[in-house]
Amino acid sequence: MIYALILAAGKGTRMGNVDLPKQFMQLGSRPIVIHTVEKFMLHDALDRIIVVAPQDWLQYTTDILNRYIGHDPRLMVTAGGPDRNESIMNALRYVDKQFGIQADDIVITHDSVRPFVTRRIIEENIQYALETGAVDTVIPAIDTIVKSTSGQYIDEIPYRTEMYQGQTPQSFNARKLMHLYGELSAEERSTLTDACKIFTLRQQPVRLVRGEVFNIKITTPYDLKVAEALLEGGTHH
């Protein structure tokens, strides 16, 4: 089985003085999360597409899925956790209870606020997750990357050709992900800002998939403006 988790459990409102979490804001004619779900619905290879929503937005999420997409047996909604990785684990436990996770099952995790993901990116995530067990979608670093522990002075400027900027999807062998996460200490878990790091912390290989510059994450009013321009211009086609 191949499961897609659409991570929509954030309640951040960096959009300003609005109460609506950003994934539910309108982009063109539909909420951002609906655009994202639609991209995954187009893939026959996906057995289930699970929207991971905040506990108190579960009904709202179900309502907009019904309204904009309608009933689809592949589509499900479940509650997230206190952070990104806990949301993934909650969803995997839910999947495990519903279907029983098998040794070869793949989970594709994707930000609900990255609606411009492409068919190629999803396909390569599936292919490499089957081959390697862990996949990260990245683009070559556009900017020079600078390391500073103090935040005041530069420690190091790594070679730009070796640096990449992470996007999503991130895809994994579902059982291996649960297993590795279960083995991490509380301290290790607290330093995780990224699911792929669960693998790199244990020296497990993570394959790269080439993302796209336009596969942006919409988190600010500025990003939403860019997204509207992308949607109108169709630069992403």
Added chain:
Amino acid sequence: MIYALILAAGKGTRMGNVDLPKQFMQLGSRPIVIHTVEKFMLHDALDRIIVVAPQDWLQYTTDILNRYIGHDPRLMVTAGGPDRNESIMNALRYVDKQFGIQADDIVITHDSVRPFVTRRIIEENIQYALETGAVDTVIPAIDTIVKSTSGQYIDEIPYRTEMYQGQTPQSFNARKLMHLYGELSAEERSTLTDACKIFTLRQQPVRLVRGEVFNIKITTPYDLKVAEALLEGGTHH
């Protein structure tokens, strides 16, 4: 003296099938480079603002400066070199010949295709260049940063809180910059993708100035679309 170098010597045409280097393309009612020069013109602290143009675009650059800005004794045009750092050095040699670079002189280097630089960013560049001798303008890394030497598998996912994305301006004590660059080997020069690295290679301190997310570099048609949206929306004010 405080000199600003507006780096416009690139001939890249990633914009697609156009012959016009990107810095000369229209953004709203004026060429991109004109917007950028105007931001620096507003600063009384700057003694000279020098546009560093490709050799065969010198007359064109002079013409558009005259047309959109008019005559200003602070404004000059000179030819760049084969790469970014050589362009900076060519311009500094030109400045040295014209005015004689003094021990405390500062040079602010800025991408001509970053028209959304702010007054605060320029002021802090001047202040810290006077204090520390080298300044880089950066924003905290928005994306997870991934290191991969193979381009196929992840080597490392550094702590995101220690990673920054470089912008410009980059500002320096002019004499120290020339001196350090002169001391580098040909091999060291060939690995430089960034002027600040001239300082870090010799363990010289580089101070960070906080940039802005909207201080974008316009290099693709997608960026130009974003820039048009920024210009209309005025998000950068």
